[in-house]
Amino acid sequence: MKESELYERVEKWMKGHFRCFATATNTGLAYSRPDVTGVRDIGGDLSGEVESIIIEVKRGDSQPFATASGQALGYRVYANRVYLAEARARPFDENEIQIASHLGIGLIWIKGRGCTEVLSSPSYTPITRLNRLLLEKLALGHCQLCGSVFRIGEEPKKKFSRMTREKIDKAIELERGVMFWNREVADRKRRLGIRNSAEEKTFERRFICPDCVSGVLSQLRGRE
Numbered sequence: 001m002k003e004s005e006l007y008e009r010v011e012k013w014m015k016g017h018f019r020c021f022a023t024a025t026n027t028g029l030a031y032s033r034p035d036v037t038g039v040r041d042i043g044g045d046l047s048g049e050v051e052s053i054i055i056e057v058k059r060g061d062s063q064p065f066a067t068a069s070g071q072a073l074g075y076r077v078y079a080n081r082v083y084l085a086e087a088r089a090r091p092f093d094e095n096e097i098q099i100a101s102h103l104g105i106g107l108i109w110i111k112g113r114g115c116t117e118v119l120s121s122p123s124y125t126p127i128t129r130l131n132r133l134l135l136e137k138l139a140l141g142h143c144q145l146c147g148s149v150f151r152i153g154e155e156p157k158k159k160f161s162r163m164t165r166e167k168i169d170k171a172i173e174l175e176r177g178v179m180f181w182n183r184e185v186a187d188r189k190r191r192l193g194i195r196n197s198a199e200e201k202t203f204e205r206r207f208i209c210p211d212c213v214s215g216v217l218s219q220l221r222g223r224e
């Protein structure tokens, strides 16, 4: 079986096991391409905090264990938890579990049609910039008002289809969220060479979710 055929199996398992509300396979990012990615709610009643999980999927015999483990570990720049999933006939042995645990990755055993979480991943703080880009690849954005994560559009083509562009009235009417641009921050980054100065447009995008639009912003409409 090819690695790519295992992705779907792991993705399906991850949805149920980790209770992910969004998942994706083979997500293209600037610095890598995670095999399977999932996002789940961990915020309790008082916050919209989410956790992203990346799983590196291998056929057990495809490369040395420590190499595959290292690759899985690298994904902590993007995600809160990182796993190595291997399809193999025999379970992970003591040495492999020790290596994984020493490095700080979780282990998943893909055996036949099923998957088992053998070792859980520690929790990491990813680089915010990279984590937000990963979420955007899954068509998810952060609401600037309530702090929760919500669907902003449909990947890959209608990336922002559930947003209006700085049009609050239209967003209320269509029950969408609002997308706006932070021009001051964009200018500052351009001035300091953090962003290409030739770029006229600002890419400094921010979102407000449909719930904040209908529950909060709609009440401000028509007020002087």
Ligand SMILES: [Zn+2]
Pocket: 143, 144, 145, 146, 147, 148, 208, 209, 210, 211, 212
């Ligand atoms: Zn919100």
